[in-house]
Amino acid sequence: MSWLPVLPIILPFAVAALCLTARKDFKRQQMLSMLGAMLHFGVCLALLFHVCKNGMVTSQIGDWPSPFGITLAADHLSAIMVAVTGTLSLAVMLYSTAEIKSHMIAAGYHPLMHILIGGVCGAFLTGDLFNLYVWFEVMLMASFGLLVLGQEKEQFDGGVKYVMINLFSTLLFISGLGLLYGMTGTLNMADLHLKIPGLPDKALLTGVAVIFMTAFGIKAGIFPLFFWLPVSYHTPPVAVSAILGGLLTKVGVYALIRMFTLVFTFDIAHTHGLLLIAAGFTMVTGVLGAAAFNELRRILSFHIISQVGYMVMGLALFTPLALTGAVFYLLHHMIVKANLFLISGVSRRVGGSFELSELGGFYKSRGFLALLFFIPAFSLAGFPPLSGFWAKMVLIRASLEVDAYAIAATAAVVGLLTIYSMTKIWAEAFWKPAAASGVSEISGQAETAGFWMLLPIAALAVLTLIIGLAPGPFLNMAGQAAHELLNPDIYVRAVLGGV
Amino acid sequence: METVLSFLCGIMAAASIYLMLAGNIIRFIFGLVLATNAVNLLIFISGRLSSPRPPLIGEAFEVPSEAVSNALPQALILTAIVIGFALLSFVFILFYRSYQSLGTVDTEAMRFAEPVNAPVDDSGEGRAAELKGRDR
Numbered sequence: 156m157s158w159l160p161v162l163p164i165i166l167p168f169a170v171a172a173l174c175l176t177a178r179k180d181f182k183r184q185q186m187l188s189m190l191g192a193m194l195h196f197g198v199c200l201a202l203l204f205h206v207c208k209n210g211m212v213t214s215q216i217g218d219w220p221s222p223f224g225i226t227l228a229a230d231h232l233s234a235i236m237v238a239v240t241g242t243l244s245l246a247v248m249l250y251s252t253a254e255i256k257s258h259m260i261a262a263g264y265h266p267l268m269h270i271l272i273g274g275v276c277g278a279f280l281t282g283d284l285f286n287l288y289v290w291f292e293v294m295l296m297a298s299f300g301l302l303v304l305g306q307e308k309e310q311f312d313g314g315v316k317y318v319m320i321n322l323f324s325t326l327l328f329i330s331g332l333g334l335l336y337g338m339t340g341t342l343n344m345a346d347l348h349l350k351i352p353g354l355p356d357k358a359l360l361t362g363v364a365v366i367f368m369t370a371f372g373i374k375a376g377i378f379p380l381f382f383w384l385p386v387s388y389h390t391p392p393v394a395v396s397a398i399l400g401g402l403l404t405k406v407g408v409y410a411l412i413r414m415f416t417l418v419f420t421f422d423i424a425h426t427h428g429l430l431l432i433a434a435g436f437t438m439v440t441g442v443l444g445a446a447a448f449n450e451l452r453r454i455l456s457f458h459i460i461s462q463v464g465y466m467v468m469g470l471a472l473f474t475p476l477a478l479t480g481a482v483f484y485l486l487h488h489m490i491v492k493a494n495l496f497l498i499s500g501v502s503r504r505v506g507g508s509f510e511l512s513e514l515g516g517f518y519k520s521r522g523f524l525a526l527l528f529f530i531p532a533f534s535l536a537g538f539p540p541l542s543g544f545w546a547k548m549v550l551i552r553a554s555l556e557v558d559a560y561a562i563a564a565t566a567a568v569v570g571l572l573t574i575y576s577m578t579k580i581w582a583e584a585f586w587k588p589a590a591a592s593g594v595s596e597i598s599g600q601a602e603t604a605g606f607w608m609l610l611p612i613a614a615l616a617v618l619t620l621i622i623g624l625a626p627g628p629f630l631n632m633a634g635q636a637a638h639e640l641l642n643p644d645i646y647v648r649a650v651l652g653g654v
Numbered sequence: 655m656e657t658v659l660s661f662l663c664g665i666m667a668a669a670s671i672y673l674m675l676a677g678n679i680i681r682f683i684f685g686l687v688l689a690t691n692a693v694n695l696l697i698f699i700s701g702r703l704s705s706p707r708p709p710l711i712g713e714a715f716e717v718p719s720e721a722v723s724n725a726l727p728q729a730l731i732l733t734a735i736v737i738g739f740a741l742l743s744f745v746f747i748l749f750y751r752s753y754q755s756l757g758t759v760d761t762e763a764m765r766f767a768e769p770v771n772a773p774v775d776d777s778g779e780g781r782a783a784e785l786k787g788r789d790r
Contacts (some may be wrong), residue, residue, distance in 0.1 A: 285730055292737045299744060303751075311752040312766035318745060319682060323674070323689075329734060330693045336727070337700025386767050 159205055160214045160227040160280050162198045163237050166191065167244075167273035171266040181260045185252060188265040192248040195272065199241025206234035207632060211639070211649040213282070221650050222343030226282035228650050231636035232482060236279040236409055239489045242618070243401045244272045246611035250497050251394040253607040259304050259392065267304075271297035271398065278406050282650050284332050284342040287410065291328065291374075295321055298403060301395045302387060313387035320383040324373035331366035338363070345650035347418045348643050357421055364419040364426050371414065374407030377467055378436035381460045385444060388459070389452035389509070393500030396452060400459055401493030405485060408466045412481065415470060416640040423473060431471035435562055438464030438569040445576040451499040451509045451584070454576060455492070458535065461569055462488050468562055469550050476556060478637035480549035483630055487542040487622055491531040494615040498528050501608050502584060511583035518585040525585050527609070530616040532581065534623060536574040542622035545630065659699050666692035677761045679749050686745065690738040694731045701727030 170191030177183040206212055206229055216225040229237070248268070255264050274294030281287050303314040336342055338360065339350040354360055373380045388400055411430075419426055441461025445454045466488070469481025499509060505521060506514040518525045534541035547570055554563040622629050639645050666688050673685030701724040709722040753759055756766060 285733070289733065289737070292741070296741065296744065299748070303748065306751070306755070308755055309767040311748075311755045312764045314748060315679060315752050315764065316761075316767075318748060319674075319679075322686060322741060322745070326689050326693050330696050333693065333697035333700045333727075333730075336697070336730075337702070390767050 157212050157214045159198075159202050159212055160229045161216075163195065163202060163241065163276040164227075164273055164280060166195050166198060167269040167276065170195075171269035171273070174265040174269065175263075178261075181257055184260060184265050188269065189248055189252070191269060192245045196241040196245040199238045199276075202229055203234045203238040206231055207635070211645065213649050221282070221652070222341055222346035225286050226343060226345075226650050227280045228282035228345075228646065229280055230639045230646055230649070231632060232409070232412065232640060233279045235482065235486055235632060235636060236405070237276050239486060240272060240275050240279065240402060242615075243398065243489060243493045244268075246493065246497070246615055247394050247398050247401075249607055249611040250397070250500070251392075253605040254392060254394050254500060262304055263300065264304060267297045267300045268398070271301065271402075275402050275406055279409060282344050284335070284344060284347070288325070288329055288332060291325060291406075294403070294406065295325065298399060302391050302399070304391060304395065307390070309390045313390040316383050317387035320373060324370045327366055327373070328370035331363050331370060334363050334366070343650070344413070344417050345643075345647040348647055349651075351418060351421060360419075361422050361425055364415075364422070365429070367414055367419070368411070368426065368430065371407045371410045372433065374404065375411060375463050375467070376404045376407065376437075376460050377433050377463055378440050378460075381437070381441070381463075384460060385453055385456040388456040389450065393452075393496060393503070397493040397496035397500075400455065400496050401489045404459055404463055405466075405489055408463055408470075408485065411467065412470050412478075412640065416473075416478070417643050417646060420643075427471045427473050430467055431559070431562060434464045434468035434471050435565045436464075437461065437467060438565055442569045442572040442576065446572060446579070449511045449579075449583075451502065451511065451514075451580065452496065454580065455495050455499060458495075458573065458576070459492060461573065462492070462535070464569070465547070465550055465566065468566065469553070472553055472557060472559060472562075473641075474553055474557055475634070475637050475641055476549060477553035478640050479630065479634045480546060480553050482633035482636045483549060483626075484546040486629060486633065487534070487546045487619070490615055490618055490622075491535050491543065494531040494612055494619070495528075495535065497608070497612050497615070498524070498531070501612065502528075504608070506584070511580065514584040515587040516585075519588075523609075527612050527616050528581075528585070530619050532577045533574075534619050536577045537570045538574075540623050542619050542626065545623070545626045549630070655703050656699055659695060659703070663692050663695045663699065666695065679752070679759045679761060682761075683742075683745060683749060687742065690734075690742070694734055694738075697727050697731055697734070 170187060173187050174184045177187060211228065211230045213226060213228045215221055216227065251264070271294055274290050274297060277290035278287055278294060281290060299314065299318055302317055303310045332342065335347070338354060339347055341347055341350055351360065369380065376384045384404065388396055391399070415426060415430070438461045441457050441464060444457035445461065448454050448457065466481045466484050469477045469484060501524060502514060502517065503509050505524070506517065508514055530541065534543040537543040537547040547566065551563050551566050554566065670685040670689035670692060673681045673688065705721040705723050707720065707722045709718065709725040711718050756764060758764060
């Protein structure tokens with residue numbers, strides 16, 4: 156049994172437990188948490204390197220042979236996702252040393268954060284549907300706690316809605332899971348892949364597939380199931396926003412990709428056709444929402460939605476190039492999005508507000524911050540040669556290859572609108588003279604953005620630049636992932652062993 | 655027996671959705687409890703109610719000598735119940751604290767995260783009014 160896929164999961168839980176033992180000692184908690192995040196980062200990268208070098212790695216918990224025991228399986232997709240999770244969690248931990256106040260630490264910020272990270276990694280690595288459900292619950296529970304940490308009115312309001320819809324989606328997920336078990340007698344994903352072609356009633360199975368699509372669609376925030384997202388993501392502390400915005404919806408996207416490449420591939424015309432339509436609407440509504448709002452974090456929340464549309468589009472097109480694009484998009488988007496949320500925190504710190512109308516003059520007064528914002532923002536919008544450009548280009552090219560002109564046009568137009576809303580932020584917060592609310596007032600109340608706030612932002616921006624300037628290795632990795640996704644036999648053989 | 659239980663499961667699901675959509679967070683909790691149980695029942699039925707015998711194997715045998723009940727759904731349900739219970743207790747606390755903080759249990763009145771500041775204009779465009787409200 157290989158320990159490598161187990162470590163990214165148990166490490167955060169161990170750190171969370173250790174943090175709980177130091178409940179009263181905030182300094183020690185912070186140190187433990189930081190050490191844990193660094194170690195986790197290392198382990199996640201090690202997993203990625205191992206998978207890139209030696210191919211898929213699996214681990215049967217307790218040496219129970221698959222499909223009877225719990226399987227952890229890391230193919231390229233899982234490994235990439237886990238590696239990005241490790242990166243983001245480290246960045247956010249660094250940032251939170253500057254942002255998270257002691258009353259939040261007292262309320263359990265650090266343990267909750269690590270439990271969340273552990274849950275996310277578990278969801279990425281598990282090869283078993285019921286186990287996936289458990290990780291979803293772990294993750295949700297921690298995110299519920301994090302979302303209402305400050306105990307403010309907006310947080311309770313956003314939190315209640317977030318909890319309601321997410322619990323409902325989990326119930327949908329588990330009922331789909333129950334039905335699938337009733338039909339096939341197994342919940343191991345690889346085993347499901349083998350059992351499903353032999354089932355007599357495919358129409359019923361399509362119904363189950365749509366239940367799964369709805370459940371994961373709610374988590375991923377695809378049209379028309381995304382309304383919970385912009386209600387809640389702008390309410391918690393910025394560090395939490397960043398981790399939720401960067402990671403959580405992407406777990407939903409990951410689950411969609413996994414299920415609809417490994418298990419539900421018997422009726423591609425219907426299921427993936429439906430996904431393609433949903434993807435188009437997701438892109439458009441998301442970007443229109445972003446264009447309509449003037450509060451930094453709400454704009455960013457709506458952008459998550461429109462970007463999720465691109466990833467789902469890659470899945471729906473279901474060609475090697477499209478899936479490569481989807482995986483690359485995931486990789487690029489998670490880094491950029493978390494970074495933008497962190498930057499919104501800094502501009503709030505130095506400008507005193509999230510409202511664009513109250514911000515201004517950063518270009519003059521904070522040139523470095525302007526540069527740091529420029530990289531992820533225009534990468535998200537898809538400016539060459541930043542990472543978002545390659546992601547969008549691959550996806551649009553993939554859609555042209557299969558003559559899906561409508562979706563290609565949608566993707567291009569939505570890219571343009573994304574540029575519009577990013578330019579809006581740029582013009583309002585950076586170029587506009589700071590006179591709107593009085594320079595003196597701003598400089599009067601402005602706190603300095605500490606080194607620990609800027610360090611993770613700069614690091615993530617550099618990472619974005621690297622992906623943008625040298626996309627080759629990353630595209631190769633995504634291509635490998637797509638290859639594995641489209642040839643599920645690789646996954647099945649690795650999990651079940653030469654069946 | 656499976657048919658009867660299936661109908662029961664359906665009725666519970668319908669009732670739970672009715673309660674969840676009632677626009678009141680107290681009712682939502684009851685709907686949630688009912689829905690959790692409906693789902694548990696669904697998993698139970700999916701595993702087939704084949705036999706009332708416990709899944710035990712006699713000492714002399716390698717496999718059970720006669721049909722036994724399916725133990726896996728029960729294990730799954732047990733896990734789901736435990737998780738559901740934990741979530742439920744969290745939801746109770748959260749909703750109670752929200753009620754204390756927001757002073758309402760009506761989901762329509764809960765507009766603190768997305769405030770509506772401007773009154774609805776005469777064209778009836780609630781959305782436009784909301785956007786105007788956001789602009790401040």
